[in-house]
Amino acid sequence: MKIEGEHLLPATRDRVWAALNDPDVLVKTIPGLKQLTPTGEDAYDATIELAVGPVRGTYQGKARITDKTPPERMTLAVEGGGRPGTIRAAGALTLEAQDASTLVQYVGEVQVTGVLMSVGHRLFGGVAKQLAGVFFKALEREVHQRADPEPVR
């Protein structure tokens, strides 16, 4: 299943790139991310706890940045699973500077197995879109905070 979307962030491309590569930022922005442990260069182990309606699960996964061209583009491979099923995804993020803002576009191919797929296939695309929306909104808050630290008076 293909998922794609885009989000305009009100920050420069360098700033957005830095945020996307900062584990501290990712922990605060990825929905349900409980733990992110670096396991090597551009490789992480992640634990995600998500509840979508009555479907609650803890998912263990590995994420690897397979290719990156700062501050324009990175490709990612994600593999994970939990009780409701497994997910394998590969995708690319591209950052395009637009004046003082940055357009982030994502496109990926996701494979889902288990009950997650047999029951959830008609919901999956929508859930992915919704979670991406939550992530980008949180990311927007993060880059904004980092960009304009509250002046101390």
Added chain:
Amino acid sequence: MIPAAFAYHRPRTVQSALRLLQLHGHDAKILAGGQSLLPMMKLRVATPAHLIDIGRVASLRGIRLRQGVLRIGAMATHQEIEFSPAVRRAAPALVETAAVIGDLQVRNLGTIGGALIHADPVADYPATVLALDAEFTLQGPAGVRTVPAAEFFLGPMTTDAGPDEIMTEVAIPASPLRFGAAYLKMPNPASGFALVGVAAAIGLDQAGRCAHVRVGITGVASAAYRASGAEAALAGQEPTDETLARAAAVAADGVDANSDIHASAEYRTHLAGVLARRALVLARDRAMASGRRRRSASRV
């Protein structure tokens, strides 16, 4: 098809249900009819350790029409709504909606509060509660709050309601003079869920122009939404077949339509326009008929 083990609780009041919910937190799930939750538990997609059945909470039942507001207890079943004289009088489009949900067994057990909180993107009620400007009462540890339908549906099975809140009531303003509404859907032939469902509501002014227009759409996007473009296109207009058709044509504009094995995004978008036109025509005809009926009644 046997669910994982769970503890079953059957509180008698909202307060004790909330206490149980707080006590068991992440492991608990409210059972409000169970017509979506129980199949998911049988497939073990959902495995709550605690099930809090609010079916015997008396205060959540009952349907009242008072001072121009229809108040439906969250645990009213679809069947109770379908046959309630108060709903028929104050919000006939909701009767029309309840009547086409699932099958008879589902309508006998499923509840409006359960269906709204579950927020399946292809469920029927969301379109109609959006078109009728419904407001939901939620009760949680922090107290009671109300949320308009337009701010409630956030994504697939995702709403503004917190995991520690219980929906207690659905309030709908009783339809005034010269007001008509309708719900139409194209059901998936296998599941009965809406491939696309459209609820339209039109209120006419003295001159017969659209003073109030609402279009709620389910099944198209990842959450039910109001077709604000179609609503705006009709504001202040005379509701001729042509203007209604023009408004319906933009019913899915700017919407990220779902694509799955049942229907492509193009198909859903097209269907949204077709059903929006039919629902708007029906709503207009009913609004005009309601004006005539009330006028002749007042002359007697």
